[in-house]
Amino acid sequence: MERPSWAPVILSGALPRELSDLLAIAILSLASFESVFAQLQPLSQSGWFATLLVMVPLTCGLAALSNSSSTQREELALFAYGGAGWQIQLRYVVRGFLVAVIGLLPLWFRFIATENVLSLNLVLFLVSASIGGLSYAAPALKRTRSLAFVEQYKG
């Protein structure tokens, strides 16, 4: 009995691999290093979280936008192979989440080194990364729902 499987759709594109993904990771890493090493004062929780809430979605959204021409071809193929819209979005959410988590690792190491691992900071860190994932998926959601998208199947 053949049952459609969602795992291949998501796993086929969940890892960051585009140049723009690497650039986004580099930008977030630089910002994280800056906030870890450059502050003379102890890190303010509301301060870094507010910064991340602005920086992470913008960086992840821009990374997703700048590889949209190649990813559109992937999306067309995945729909043609029988993939569902939510599966295709989920792969971007996972990819954006990973971009944010990897980029923010310096900040995470700072928390581990100085605080209890299971702190509010961890929750805020994961919230930031999740927002990064959603922001990464947003351009694809807009793209795949437009009429212009299905027009691409026509010659």
Added chain:
Amino acid sequence: MKPLVEFRNITVAYPIADGVLRLYGEGVSFALEEGGFLSVVGGSGWGKSTLVNIVLGLEKPTRGTVQLDGENMTEQSFVKRSARVKTAAVFQRPTALPQLTVLQNLHLALSMMGVPKRERDERIKESMSFFGLEKLSHSYPDLLSAGQKRRIDLARALAAKPRFLVLDEPTGDLDSSVTNLVMPLLRGLNKDHGMTILMTTALARHASTAKHQIHLRPPTFHTEKPIAR
């Protein structure tokens, strides 16, 4: 006998300017029975690909309904339609993932459908061999010609062994030697395996492969309000 696919009064309107609509297939109706083979014939820009997108649930008609296996599926997506009637589609534009090899593309498509690994290998081997893709199995689609990419799509669709096969101008980029293989293959799939096939074409000689044909009319234009002077 209950039709597998039924179009009832389908019309699609595209706004092309302020207050001006282009209408495709004004009130197209047809019924395709299980095991049927239908050719949709029409010129370029007459709405053949739009009709394919509507059959698959990629576009919604402005008016009319689409029934699949007796159920109104007009508002349902391709995935939901395919869950009811297992469907494979070959589009006019090649759709292979550029970063995967030909073999990996076929494996991904079949694994998404849930075909077990061992069966997948057999089906892919058979399908690739039929379309002469064995030597290209480790090539990337972007390095191949349009005709070769079309063969990948055909191999993928046939390896899926669907109940309903939808093809949008399947011989568009193929040379005559491969076209001469594809048309008898489609006839065989329909006749020997009972596969239901809907195919669009601009060529009457290809349309005659099918048991039935419908001919589209050119789109018409409709103004919603008087044109300002």
